[in-house]
Amino acid sequence: MNSIREQFPLLRTYKDLVYLDNAATTQKPESVIKAVTRFYEKQNANVHRGAYKLSDISSQLYVEAHTRVASFLNAYPDEIIFNSGATAGLNTLAYGLTKNLEKGDNVVLTRMEHHSNLLPWIEMSKRRGFEVRFIGLNPESGELLEEDIDTCIDERTRVVTFVHTSNVLGIVNPMHRLITRAKAMGALTVVDACQAVAHQKIDVKALDCDFLVFSGHKLYGPTGIGVLYGKKERLEKMDPFHYGGGMVARVSDLSIAWKDAPMKFEAGTPHIAGAIGLSAALKYLENLGWEEIFSHTETLTKYATETLSKIKDVKIFGKNAERRGMIAFEVEGVHSHDVAQIFDSENIAVRAGQHCATLFVQELTDNGIVRASMGIYNTKKDIDKLIVGIEKVKKMFHV
Amino acid sequence: MQDVDIEQMYKEAILELNRNPLNKKVLPYFSFELFSSNPSCGDECTIQVQLDRDGNIGDIGHQSKGCAISQAAISLITEEVKNQNIQDVKKITKEKMLELLGIPITHTRLKCALLGWSILQKFPE
Ligand SMILES: Cc1ncc(COP(=O)(O)O)c(C=O)c1O
Numbered sequence: 355m356n357s358i359r360e361q362f363p364l365l366r367t368y369k370d371l372v373y374l375d376n377a378a379t380t381q382k383p384e385s386v387i388k389a390v391t392r393f394y395e396k397q398n399a400n401v402h403r404g405a406y407k408l409s410d411i412s413s414q415l416y417v418e419a420h421t422r423v424a425s426f427l428n429a430y431p432d433e434i435i436f437n438s439g440a441t442a443g444l445n446t447l448a449y450g451l452t453k454n455l456e457k458g459d460n461v462v463l464t465r466m467e468h469h470s471n472l473l474p475w476i477e478m479s480k481r482r483g484f485e486v487r488f489i490g491l492n493p494e495s496g497e498l499l500e501e502d503i504d505t506c507i508d509e510r511t512r513v514v515t516f517v518h519t520s521n522v523l524g525i526v527n528p529m530h531r532l533i534t535r536a537k538a539m540g541a542l543t544v545v546d547a548c549q550a551v552a553h554q555k556i557d558v559k560a561l562d563c564d565f566l567v568f569s570g571h572k573l574y575g576p577t578g579i580g581v582l583y584g585k586k587e588r589l590e591k592m593d594p595f596h597y598g599g600g601m602v603a604r605v606s607d608l609s610i611a612w613k614d615a616p617m618k619f620e621a622g623t624p625h626i627a628g629a630i631g632l633s634a635a636l637k638y639l640e641n642l643g644w645e646e647i648f649s650h651t652e653t654l655t656k657y658a659t660e661t662l663s664k665i666k667d668v669k670i671f672g673k674n675a676e677r678r679g680m681i682a683f684e685v686e687g688v689h690s691h692d693v694a695q696i697f698d699s700e701n702i703a704v705r706a707g708q709h710c711a712t713l714f715v716q717e718l719t720d721n722g723i724v725r726a727s728m729g730i731y732n733t734k735k736d737i738d739k740l741i742v743g744i745e746k747v748k749k750m751f752h753v
Numbered sequence: 754m755q756d757v758d759i760e761q762m763y764k765e766a767i768l769e770l771n772r773n774p775l776n777k778k779v780l781p782y783f784s785f786e787l788f789s790s791n792p793s794c795g796d797e798c799t800i801q802v803q804l805d806r807d808g809n810i811g812d813i814g815h816q817s818k819g820c821a822i823s824q825a826a827i828s829l830i831t832e833e834v835k836n837q838n839i840q841d842v843k844k845i846t847k848e849k850m851l852e853l854l855g856i857p858i859t860h861t862r863l864k865c866a867l868l869g870w871s872i873l874q875k876f877p878e
Binding site for chain 2: 688689690691692695696698699706707708710712715716720722750751752
């Protein structure tokens with residue numbers, strides 16, 4: 355996958371940049387940038403509104419984007435809702451799925467969640483009185499505690515919501531186990547697939563989850579566009595979170611009939627260019643081949659783990675767990691921000707700190723975590739460059 | 754993209770303050786205590802101040818964790834304000850704090866450099 359870098363204008367601009375912050379956001383291939391530009395130059399009009407030709411074109415492209423996302427997830431197009439990102443999706447679900455919950459009911463999360471899959475549920479629990487429970491983590495391996503899955507999820511559990519692949523350590527959670535237990539207890543399931551989608555094709559039918567969310571910018575699409583998938587029958591029963599134009603079938607003074615999903619959940623003018631950009635990103639990734647992408651990530655993750663394991667004074671977090679797409683570590687005795695700053699002087703871009711998962715990270719270390727996350731354009735050379743960075747840190751800090 | 758001079762940023766004086774911070778201690782008696790943090794980095798700092806009869810800072814101590822820049826900055830500002838009147842301390846500008854630190858600071862590291870200073874700005878008069 356060596357020539358891939360050439361297809362990314364930003365990476366052509368910064369030839370020496372070693373971009374390893376893909377879990378935060380990915381760079382955009384030329385085809386995505388072009389699709390967005392083409393839309394604004396040649397296709398721009400509002401959707402589902404005008405009778406004129408341009409509106410027809412943009413509406414069609416917008417519908418096609420739903421279809422492409424649906425096929426990526428093995429879902430139906432009317433099960434795909436576009437919004438501004440995973441954060442919007444998770445807020446919509448936290449609001450919509452807890453409407454009728456009461457004291458005695460509970461919602462189950464994990465200690466691994468990104469703040470966007472934590473704070474909305476905490477806020478709703480304050481308003482509605484249900485309990486929020488956490489599946490704990492094994493402090494050594496970083497993995498979910500198996501026994502907590504059965505004890506936390508019980509007959510009063512209404513929703514189980516969890517990250518597919520962790521944005522902190524890259525740990526892949528036991529999806530089947532979690533979903534089976536939730537279903538056995540009659541609870542709905544929500545999957546945060548933000549990190550997973552960058553590395554693999556997702557099959558919601560095989561997973562059999564009720565809902566799934568992700569953000570377009572993490573899989574080479576534009577910022578500001580995200581996806582909320584919901585099983586058709588679930589979406590029918592859920593109330594919207596936003597209210598506005600385009601979502602009603604009929605309005606009288608007192609009664610409103612919603613259109614069917616996805617329109618019911620897409621009030622207001624949507625991010626049409628974003629949806630088209632996301633669609634272009636999926637097309638680009640399909641052309642590369644999902645199997646190829648998956649194995650590329652696996653190879654790099656494994657290589658990074660092997661390489662960094664050999665360096666003294668480097669501690670890898672979640673080293674022996676099933677991990678994907680990233681390596682999280684610390685240089686012992688050095689704060690992660692200092693590490694990232696020194697890496698930057700070598701043109702290596704990584705993320706440092708708490709990764710929107712304060713509680714989890716604080717349990718692991720006082721220094722914050724350095725995270726190098728891989729994308730399709732990264733190579734083993736980029737990982738080797740990490741070593742150069744680490745050696746420089748050790749030299750400067752006299753480790 | 755502008756490069757910072759990394760050798761300047763992590764010059765020996767800064768690293769020395771990171772290894773051996775000044776005033777990192779718990780005061781047995783203190784007049785005020787305030788805490789602040791940078792949630793995204795995990796930097797945390799508590800500063801205790803003991804005021805003397807004239808309202809001057811007689812002793813000062815901090816308990817903090819964070820990156821080298823924040824540790825050095827907290828050391829320098831706590832040293833700077835000793836024996837100063839709390840009202841004068843609150844007049845210390847952001848620019849002055851950065852001058853004390855004396856190294857190039859990027860936009861993203863500003864909050865590290867200013868953590869200790871920002872706590873002192875919040876002390877009651
Ligand atoms: C696992 C996970 N969930 C949710 C989010 C939130 O995504 P966004 O900020 O695009 O809404 C992120 C992104 O940082 C993430 O990594």
